[in-house]
Amino acid sequence: MTRSRGRRRWLRRLLVLPVALVLLSVLQVAALRFVDPPVSMVMVEHRLRAWVEGDGDFRLRYQWRDLGQISTSLPLAAIAAEDQRFAEHRGFDLEAIEKAREQHARGGRLRGASTISQQTAKNVFLWSGRSWVRKGLEAWYTVLMELMWPKQRILEMYVNVAEFGPGIYGAQAAAQAFFGKDADALTAAEAARLAAVLPSPRRYSASNPGPYVQRRTGQIQRQMRQIGGESYLEKL
Template sequence: MEHPDSPHGGGHAAPQARPSFVRRWLKRLCWLAVLAIVLPILQVLVLRFVDPPFSSFMAIRQIEAWTGGERDFHLYYQWRDLDRIAPSLPVSVIAAEDQNFARHRGFDLDAIEKARAHNARGGRMRGASTISQQTAKNLFLWSGRSWFRKGLEAYYTLLIETLWPKTRVLEVYVNVAEFGDGIYGAQAAAKRHFGKDAARLGANESARLAATLPSPRRYSASRPGPYVQRRAQWIQRNARQIGGEAYLESLR
């Protein structure tokens, strides 16, 4: 008679079953979810203190040039701290793109509602992206209208508004915004369009640069057509109405 504890007996415990295929994949998905939440937080936190060497939009444009055989394409980008950029440029960008920049927390709900009502009437589509949203998109994402990309943009925008002061948001934006094909940021724009340093930009030059947004490959600041000239005049009026250079002090 075999002892119950005998290795040959029927009473010994069965080997522990390995985790099932489903359990293994659920665990992996959980880790991916955690990574998807934590990685953007780390990215945004690091870039509060470290100036980005490039943006997602710059990388995508460079890859397009390589794959498209654009051998003469050059990417122009040189970081400039906000205090080394003429104040007229960030003020012009705010006047043109996001006049509620100092008050909102990443999303301008009034502008969104006005844009929705305008677009419902038909005609030329109007957007309502804030500078914070555009910073998130330019720095981390890609162009497009999918809900997935919009969701990522919203998440990065919330992180930027939570982890960065307003002055950092503005500083990064004016350094990564596109001001012409392959021309990114205030310093490259000032050099390529006007042959001068970003610190020496005049009010009209700054307004013309801001007037090309968000279609800098369609419009030129250095060779402005009627649209850019009219919009630049409108931007200068708005810049004065919001307080001009004194507006920047309210962000500190």
């Protein structure tokens, strides 16, 4: 009898655990709708990795700036470079996913189709990597964010926590590190150059742009005009 009661107790605990985790994630997203995060999980991950590897030169640079304190060119450049359907989708760009699948089926390189919402979910709440567990959690947090945050908040969070270089996170730190100015003074060309390194900020440099970054910067500037310039941001 005692053993049976013990099994039931453990079963109840196992059932309560996922419910508690769901509630915790909802509370996390609800809180960050109004509270600006002091750090993101990716920042914590990179700091711990540097400590484990004995990288004494690692320095984390991050200063939050509200969207109104950031040049409109940067969020526009990020959208043009990473997610041109940001204003239209609800977290997942099914058209981009299908195009990526078709390209891969034809023998092309498998490219990512992550939206700004998905990238924000990963950067703020999760860790790097490609495991199915991490991707599943990313999808869950993306759904919560799209339900509980306006698009402007998602975009604001993205440009504040995105990594633009080793240890350099967000618009303000990037503007100071690469251009010696505050984020609200970034020009369209400077914003496009920052967006050009977003796919791989530890491989490409905004301060010393190579041929790829220079070419990509020009493409992003053209895409910024093609999607409507600053009028695009009025859709959000």
